[in-house]
Amino acid sequence: MSTQSTDPPHVRLGLFLRDNPMIPLLIFLFLLIAALEVMRPGIVIPIRAGRDGLISTFWVGNLVKFAIPLAMLAACQVLTMLTAGIDLSVGVVATVAAFVCATLSSIWGATPAVLIALSTGVVVGLVNGFGVGIVRVHPLIMTLGTGLVATGCLQVYQRMVINAGTEIPGGLEWLGIGRTFGMPNGLFLFIPFAIFILWLMRYTGFGRILFALGSNERAASLSGVRAWHVYLALYVLSGVIAALAGLLYLGMIRQTSLSLANPLLLPSVAAAVIGGTSIFGGRGSYAGAIIGALILRVLDTMLTLMQMPEGARTALFGLIILAVTALYVRITGTR
Amino acid sequence: GSHKAYTIGVSNTVQGNGWREQMICAMRAQALVEGDVSNLIVAHRNTDSAGQLEDINNLIEAGVDAIVLNPSNPDALNSALESAMAQDIVVVAVDAGVTAEGAYVLSNNQEEYAYLGAKWLFEQLGGSGDVVYMRGIAGVSADTDRDNGFKRALEEYPGINVVHEVFTGWQQDQGKQQMFDFLATGIPFDGVWTSGIDNVIVDAFVESGAPLVPIVGADNAGFVQYLSEVEGLEGAAVTNPGSVGGAGIALAVDILNGEAPDSQTVLVDPVLWENTTEEGQATIAAAQNPNLDPEWPVSVTVPGWTDYTMEQIIACEGPGEG
Amino acid sequence: MTELPLLDASGIAKSFGAVRALTDARLTVDRGEIVALMGANGAGKSTFVKILTGALKPDAGQVRIRGAEARVGSPAQARRSGLVPVYQEPSLIPDLDVADNLRLADTPVDPFRAWVSELGIAGLSLSDMIGDLPLATLRILDLARALAAEPDVLLLDEMTAALPTDLVEHVLKVVRAKANDGLGVIYVSHRFTEISELCDRATVLRDGRSVGDLKIEPGVEERAVELMLGQKLALGLRDTAGGAAHRTGTPRLRVRALAAAPKLTDVSFDLYPGEVLGVVALEGQGQDELFEALSGFEPPSDGTIEVDGTPMTFAHPADAIAAGLTFVPGNRAEALLSQRSVRENIALPFSARIASWGPLKLRHERERVGYAIDKLQIDTRAQGEVQRLSGGNQQKVTIGRWIAKGVETLLLFDPTRGIDVRTKRQIYPLVRELAENGAAVLFYTSELEEVPLACDRAVVIFNGRIVDIIDAAAADEATLMRAAHGLTGEDSAA
């Protein structure tokens, strides 16, 4: 029944870390980067002369660049996990959006292509929201199912455009591969996006309702929340974010593929949970997910550069993820 | 004449990659132009060997006359294939081989594929230098076959040293990221061998402003286009036609019509197109098809085997459709 | 030789992060003794009970059982040492049936059955799913399971808080009888009547510290409250509810022939602005269905609801809220966002409608939330997560939400469940104040003594229909009790 003032320092440190869970995550991130620098001296150095004296391979820039689409998809997971949901269709939606955009822009031009691509996200989101919010199907199954259906549709669509050629809208290419002061132009999209998501979660009624639904749906509806409105809006938002991430990815990879962004699905879930979002709903942090995405990317680099059998590499990846989250849980006392 | 009405079953275990999609389209187009095929049943999804066994058994249940499959593994499917052959169903494996007794194999020679490209690369480097070796998926037969070919070439060139070996998972984004990482370490290398994730590797060099090194890839439309368009790129595309699937259908129909070849195994040997010589450049210019889906191999036909036209394979329609 | 106490705990301390729930708690129980554990909301009673029964690990302290130091590592271990608790929340497994729940805790079936009927629950089948049973029944089952385990010491944490009066009687009777057979009992409650009726002795906790032992004797309430609160509080003045409200004009709420499966068959009443209408009913007479229908949770099967003269149908609580009807459920687990802060919990209704999904009005929110916290004196030390508040303070949050929002018609279902005496004394005037400012309040309580304190009139529901309407200010407990049992006599006020 008293205050912290008398607590010993280690208790106070624990409390501080618990209230600022970002700090241990950031520390992990920097430790990993330091380990990488030890492994490959010089890799973190920002500017190195390349051919024609240009700013050369700036690893930190690459790190950020590849973390952006992952962090965007992680936003879908964080938002849906707040309501104890999950969105397993994001990888497919991103892939569909990218594919549709690349094939349509050679036919109809960039703007309609981008709009149609984003609307695929809306459509999948509507279906997800309908299933989760109105029919009350478990989100895991619902989004898994829509992901499958969307894959099928993409394959049918692909048949129609085998010979249409592809074109990547200039704006997306600029975002995807362009750099400003060595940092990727994707940040021009991502920084406003991240601010929007952080703002949405903390300072809007919608954000509050997401937390509320995940903590106790009955309590929320007793307070007058119509859950299905929220789910519909949420999954549409998630679909649009996924489509947007897909477009950015298209600009980065500059190659269409029927499975372009699919491999980002599991990492997007991992980034969200490493960042301290609870799959049981009611607790989540987007800032954490962003750092989670960066951590995953650094790990990718480390393992790519290590010379060891592929099996050991894969296993090590899993072990490090586990160690990071376990330590994080131990330090912050949350789960 | 008197047209037969064969039903042919197709089994494939990788979905959503351009090469395999082309293979399926080639099968459909060839079945369409073969007058004797009335129905093509395609089981085409992402699965493992056990799933392929299931598909083959389902095809047997459906009463097909022949099964053309791209096997996920040479040894794993024998039980189903043997029971198919016991019911007089013709079995043709395309792209990779199977060990089942009595099955026909019409395969791209994967070991040769890797050997050819690697040898060109090592030759290009003058027999000594550091190379990056970008493989496919660990633990998959095709990757193992190619690895054998690559190792064989490596043995012949003791001056060549592999500085990075990595699995791209045959994913564009992964390959590109990995190349960025290699470039960022600052450890120099002189050439890159890829297992078909190729044009994004070129992109990675160009985007990071690193000097290009010789790159070996496959005959995917995107990469072939780069070979003639990207300034300063020295490279070679090794053919690995997905249209081998169409050839498989043709072979199956021949066998059903009693015109079985002498040998059970036909290897389609790859060809290498490089852009460092003039003839090479001419070949590449002729092969180019910038409108084609960039993941599709540009060699859409297998001369001597397939009979369909470019339009037909792109329409991707089989018998009983459209 | 003097007999060693059955249970002797001393120096118990426990912190949850920054919150010191217990600093120095001590307590002894002898054979055959019933010891009340008293304290205001958040004093640490439940934490103490959990530590004694192995559900929580203490930071410091000693527990002796019959003089021997005992390490109670888990509830299972406590059970083996003869310490058997009934916690505040039901500790039965919702997805298992009764029989499996017994098997899980190695409880013999026959004694259990005997206790269940002894405690006044009839018609229980062992194959009933726990999740389908009402809260009051669960409390009884929990107790019956504890009794069937043949404990040496029984620890009851607000066992009666969610029980209707008739079941409380049964419980008190059984506990008394067991104590006479030599059982030691630790009894946590906020109800003085029960404590003075049942207990031999009381230990008072204040701010996590044992501050005194009292012998239960007439007039002890005064002293107990002083110890609990660390200050004097005038108790005993039964400032009953204000006079007759102005029941004229259009009623705020007009209910006619309302029926809802399974229990509610035919209920009609009018509720006027400025009025607090009590609802008196024993367990399961249809009051749950009545409140669910009025709050839009489950549509009624028959009958009409008019609000300010306009007929309404509620398909969702949002409809009811739009019509000005707000509902505070009795079970706080239904109403709270347990992992969210006090502030977010109270501010929840502000963001409910789509129109308010935009930016939060933070200043307005802070003001309203602050107002509600002050009004209800919510202990906000552990405000980061509502689940870290004590049970009573959690209960206050559920009401505070609507105090902050402002209400026209408030449907209160047993709002004082588990609330300490001081807070109760704050809640009655609060309800009256709301009414005086024009709100209409429907007030169900399981504690009949509250009816005259808060209500103007009371409707008595028995067997799904209204059997009597009583002028509450004049009604004593006996009258209400008789009515609640369906014995409408001439002496009930007209």
Place this chain on the structure above:
Amino acid sequence: MSAFVRKHGWTLGLALLLLALTVVTRLIQPTFGVNGFESLARAALPFAFATAGMAVVVIVGGIDLSVASMMAVTGVLAAVLMERMAGVPALVIVLAAGLVMGLINGALIVLTRVPDIVVTLAMLFVWEGTALLILETPGGATADWLEASIRGFFPVEGIPKALLIIGGAIGVVWLPIRRSKLGLSIYATGSDERAAFRSGVAVGRTKIAAYGLCGLFCAMGGLSLAALTGIGEPVPGPYLLASVAAVVLGGVVLGGGKGGLLGPLIAVFILRIIRTILTLMAIDPNVTTIVEGTIMVAVVMLGTWATTRGARR
């Protein structure tokens, strides 16, 4: 009667659906008979075991994303061991390895207090890597009797051995457990962990046991992969998502405490027979993906709709 229907309504509905689909199969392909059924049962083997394992951990309130990877490990282990030693000891080692992997998953979840989904996501990679370390490339060989043991019928024509193995293995392992205190504890923990703890359940040990059981079933799944293909493949197959789908379709509620193993097993057969029907009907494979996804969602939607209606009376 009605209580029985209420409690097992979902499973009964699934059984009826399976029956209807079998009839449909016969209508499409009149020659579809016992042999078709036998190969269907064989194809269902790995799915059935993955699903059984997943069901147990979902009932205890968790989820195991590493099932397919554990199957890959045990599959290659079987193929490697059987090349070198007698079949039966190899079998025992494989089953034990599965059990141990599951116990490791469970112990990590309990000890680190990291949520199940995160631990098993990490272990998905660890076990996948382990499989590659055991066998770099597809290979090894299984004993002939293993292949023979899942092929054909026993004791009479019409009862596929594979079906007996599924029923037998799961029955022998699960039924006694389900009836025991451990089974109750599994359900109790999944239903309400705190209440279970307070009822005296050793929650941590129960979870570990459930994960161990899942590992054991995965070992059986790995063995069936080895038996089906005759070799070991170090790359995980599509069993993770399929098992989650079957578990949910089978009436086990994600979140724990509800459902059994029979429903999910019937669901496995439903999903397999749908695949067969689509092949027999020669549906365009791209459309097949759409159809499979739609059916999965539609069935669960229908079920959710029916149960919420039922609950509202």
